[in-house]
Amino acid sequence: MMNLRNNEAGRLHVQRGMRQECKCHGMSGSCTVKTCWMRLPYFRHVGDALKDRFDGASRVLVNNSAHLRAKLKNSRRRRRWRKLGKVLRPFNPDLKPPSRRDLVYLANSPDFCNRDPKLGLKGTIGRSCNHTSIGVDGCDLMCCSRGYRTEVREVLERCSCTFQWCCKVRCKTCRTKKVVHSCL
Structure with missing residues (x-):
């Protein structure tokens, strides 16, 4: 249900960004015949809009009513959206339900910072990082x-590599000092 709803939200973002483009045909640039079509939005624009929605996604719960699920399967697309709203309800009842274009999720993401063998997460302690990158x-x-x-x-690195005619690359091994940053 969550995936159906999020897929529909993505389609709405694409549909909302569509624009009409036209081209004129005729002698000497006169617009005797005009051809128009709908053009998809730029991928970057849709991606940016969905990223904003992802950052503000709403947590929802699934209403386990089998009756609603059976109706949802047999309904048409326009009515399906109303039923999705009944099947997925806000986790916090004090908050307004998410709109058709909002993204939703069922469970919080695990904490990738700390080690959790049960989930197979190694954490970030000891990982190399780039201290200048944001x-x-x-x-x-x-x-x-x-x-x-x-x-x-x-560290030992290959250096002073040269290509020797037909199929050989010869390198020296050099000792170099490298500054390494790693997470605590």
Whole structure:
């Protein structure tokens, strides 16, 4: 039910972003015949709108009424949306129900920061991170604001590689010092 509802919300975002484009045909640029069509929105625009909806998604519960589920299966698409609203109700009854374009979820995501062998999560302790990045590989985000340690390591790397005619690459092995950041 949740996937059906979220798929429908995605289709609504695409449909809402569609725009009409026209092209004129005729002698010397005169518009004696005009051809028009609907054009899909740019993928980036739909993605940005859905990302905003994802960030503000609403938690819902499933109403386990078999009667509602049976009706939902046999209904048409327009009526299906009303029934989806009855099957999926807000987790917090004090909040307004999500609109047709809102995304919903059933359960909170697990905490990926901490180790949880039951769920197969290894956590982020000890993972390498990039201290200059503000993206998902950045130390602040990856280390879950717990901080990180910086150490200088001596590593062996291939260097001074040269290609020798027909099919050989010869390299030297060099010792270099590398600054490595890892999550606490």
